[in-house]
Amino acid sequence: MLRVENLDKHFKIGASKLQILKNISFEVKEGESLAVRGPSGAGKSTLLHILGGLDRPDCGKVYLDEEDIYSFNDSRISLIRNEKVGFVFQFYYLIPELNILENVALPLLIKGQSRKTAFRKSESMLEFLKIEPRKYHYPNQVSGGEQQRAAIARALIVEPRVLLCDEPTGNLDSQMGQEVLKLLTKVNIDRKTTVVVVTHDEDVASWAKDQLFIKDGYIK
Numbered sequence: 001m002l003r004v005e006n007l008d009k010h011f012k013i014g015a016s017k018l019q020i021l022k023n024i025s026f027e028v029k030e031g032e033s034l035a036v037r038g039p040s041g042a043g044k045s046t047l048l049h050i051l052g053g054l055d056r057p058d059c060g061k062v063y064l065d066e067e068d069i070y071s072f073n074d075s076r077i078s079l080i081r082n083e084k085v086g087f088v089f090q091f092y093y094l095i096p097e098l099n100i101l102e103n104v105a106l107p108l109l110i111k112g113q114s115r116k117t118a119f120r121k122s123e124s125m126l127e128f129l130k131i132e133p134r135k136y137h138y139p140n141q142v143s144g145g146e147q148q149r150a151a152i153a154r155a156l157i158v159e160p161r162v163l164l165c166d167e168p169t170g171n172l173d174s175q176m177g178q179e180v181l182k183l184l185t186k187v188n189i190d191r192k193t194t195v196v197v198v199t200h201d202e203d204v205a206s207w208a209k210d211q212l213f214i215k216d217g218y219i220k
Contacts (some may be wrong), residue, residue, distance in 0.1 A: 007050065015034075031193070032191040035206075036205075037198075045166055048164050088152050094139040095139075099137060130149070143144060203215070
């Protein structure tokens with residue numbers, strides 16, 4: 001479902017080159033869960049961005065449903081990303097001027113769905129994630145855990161094939177963090193969504209079926 005082959009990525013810092021990822025290869029099968037663990041600066045977020053079509057690698061291939069996404073132009077990559085990939089970040093990136101329901105419905109409205117249809121689907125998603133009673137609240141009126149639930153609902157509303165999560169519990173206390181992990185389990189099992197989580201936290205990584213550890217750019 002998601003396969004990475006011989007991935008390299010570097011960034012230029014002045015006249016020097018900083019190698020972030022070095023010959024990374026792995027596979028995640030459909031409906032499975034994977035945690036990518038490693039210290040800060042190990043390249044976890046860079047890897048996640050490459051998996052989701054946000055940042056091109058220097059070399060190597062990323063296959064999503066057997067398509068090498070970086071063999072396409074940027075417009076086609078954007079289309080694949082919008083149709084097949086959902087993102088959840090440590091910082092929720094909810095729009096403060098919109099209530100929870102409007103935030104979740106926004107991707108559907110951008111795709112041209114009617115307000116009635118987008119809101120109906122969003123209410124169903126909020127009910128699935130047990131946050132429907134907060135639908136008319138604004139982000140600053142709900143807890144961090146509820147904001148993260150709303151962010152997950154927004155990512156799932158387009159029915160992605162894979163959900164990519166960057167430190168999804170990083171801004172939460174341990175209890176709220178466990179609730180979010182239970183939620184990801186529900187998404188993974190009930191909706192059969194492939195889930196990839198990057199984290200520095202060993203406890204969070206143990207949630208996933210499989211784990212990878214990245215250090216100094218390599219899978220250890």
